Amino acid sequence: MSTRFTPWKYPSADLRRLQKVIMEVALLLALVLVIVLFRAPLYPRTEFVIEQTRQESIKVEEIPQTEQQVRPPPPPRPLPPVEVPNETILEEEVPEFESELQLDKPLEIPPPPPPPEEEQEEEAEPEIFVIVEEMPEIIGGQAATRTWNIQKWPARPVWKVWLWWASL
8 A cells, every 4th residue: 555645536526527518518508598699589579660850951052162363473593693704803902910019018908897786785695515624533533443343233133123124
């Protein structure tokens, strides 16, 4: 005898024996239902009568046909310019500029424009950014960082912290 557990069912509870028969009966019932629904007379019990009502009169209006306006043809395109030989030579005028800088004479520069008048009633804006001249220091100085024991941190094991966080 084997030591493994073998599943066992009551024969009356086993549906696999009757699976083919159940499928055939279900298919047969579905087909009969469809045939009956297609063959059944689904007419209304009373006869449908269409009542004739007086027709509405429609007035037909004569709409004059619109005439398209005949536009004049566009003007002819201008002819491209044609080069004409010209025997006259234009004399080029060369402008003369003073290119020497004289350091002996004072420069004649006009005075600058006066500054715009500012209103004295402006509100003083609070200063937002303050420059820090002394850097902050750790309590106990840099020597305190070397004496701090890393083995003591964290006080609780990490998994307990996670359990506490998950419980929130």
